[in-house]
Amino acid sequence: MRRSILVFYGSYRRDRQGIKLARWITHAIAARGDHAELIDAKAVNLPMLDRRHSDYAAGEAPAAMEALANTIAAADGFVFVAGEYNGGFQPGLKNLVDHYLTQFAWRPVAIASYSAGPFAGIRAATAWRTTLGAMGMVVTSTPLSLARIGGAFDEAGAPAGEDGARIAKAFPRFADDLCWWIDAARAQRALVGPPF
Structure with missing residues (x-):
């Protein structure tokens, strides 16, 4: 059965x-x-963030917020593409996520981190693991981490160079892990529903 996966990204930089x-x-x-x-x-x-989606009465949330709530709730799993800002995560993505809670619950999420330097956004990925777990998601154990992102893709958007080749090689296991958890969570939700 085809899975529905949302890929979240949050930089606002030029x-x-x-x-x-x-x-x-x-x-x-x-x-x-x-x-x-x-x-x-x-x-x-x-x-x-001023009012979360859940703070509005049914049908009264702003249109963009409501549409995204429905999209998130319909998804089977998620990928968070996490850039590292001063050792933490991007405020734009954190702000978006904080508008929602129940829409994310009981689904798996995989984290792909990156940075301009050699450390591949690992500190941001670690911060996201805590946040996403607290929101009721199962964070997969296979990360995808990309260092020196500035040279990792060619003009057409394909992986390039040593760092690009490394991420392309690591992607299948990253995706397999996420899809295994998606299938397991979907089966469990169909069998017994939410845990509480």
Whole structure:
């Protein structure tokens, strides 16, 4: 059965590099036969968190917030493409995520991290593991980490150079792990529903 996977990305910077990784992951998931959709926090453009989706009465949330709530709730699993800002995660993506809670629960999520330097966004990935777990998601154990993102993709968006080749080689296991958990969670939700 075809899976529905959302790929979240959250940089608002002018010359953002991580969008290349987010787009590539989205295409690579689709090439495996699953449905993949990129959710770009900058394009969604939710306001700084004042009221969560759940704070609104049914049908009263702003249209963009409501549409994304429905998209998240319908998905089988997620990928978070996590850039590292000063040792932490991107505020744009964190702001988007904080508008929701129950829509994410009881689904798996995989983290793909990146940085401009050699450490591949590992500190951001670690921070996201804690946050996503607290939101009720199962974080997969196979990370995807990309160092020196500025040179890792060619003009067409394909992996290039040593770092690009490394990420292309690591992707199948990353995706297999996520898909295993998606299938397990989907079967369990169909069998018994939410745990509480």
